[in-house]
Amino acid sequence: MAGSVTSDSSAERVGYITRIQSFSACHRLHSIHLSDEENKKVYGKCNNPHGHGHNYKVEVTVRGKIDRVTGMVMNLTDLKRCIEDVIMTPLDHKNLDKDVPYFASVVSTTENVAVYIWDNMAKALLPNLLYEIKIHETDKNIVVYRGE
Ligand SMILES: Nc1nc2c(c(=O)[nH]1)N=C([C@H](O)[C@H](O)COP(=O)(O)OP(=O)(O)OP(=O)(O)O)CN2
Ligand SMILES: [Zn+2]
DSSP states (O other): OTTOOOOOTTSOOEEEEEEEEEEEEEEOOOOTTSOHHHHHHHHGGGGOTTOEEEEEEEEEEEEEEOOTTTOOSSOHHHHHHHHIIIIIHHHTTEEHHHHOGGGGTSOOOHHHHHHHHHHHHHHHSOTTOEEEEEEESSSSOEEEEOOO
């Protein structure tokens, strides 16, 4: 019929769902692989010994089949719980470099914060569900990591 919309009811549909979480933390950009002088040169004001803080905003996106029965890729309530465990408990109101053992030897750039969150979120979710971690470090600085 002209103008009608047909759909293959047997086709699998894939959806992307995102939950946004904010957290606050302080850090200092300082690489143990560089001298103090090199650190100052590379990181500038962000190498200030007393650190500085950010209100980070993290977007966690999962990708998967939209289950025919539940209508969900995954239950957002479960995603919320994973985010609490992986992001809020270890990172919120923390000094990333001093409170999070991972960053004792890994410089706490937003790229590396994204990798940290990806690795731990991937362990907390079902296999192959995690699609993307996007972090807004400031309104102007945004990092995307997709596990590559
Ligand atoms: N590749 C990266 N470069 C930089 C990172 C990073 O994580 N990855 N981080 C910083 C600093 O930690 C800091 O976040 C930069 O802050 P700032 O320059 O103040 O941020 P804005 O650009 O948004 O501020 P404006 O001064 O208003 O432009 C540096 N580099
Ligand atoms: Zn910073």
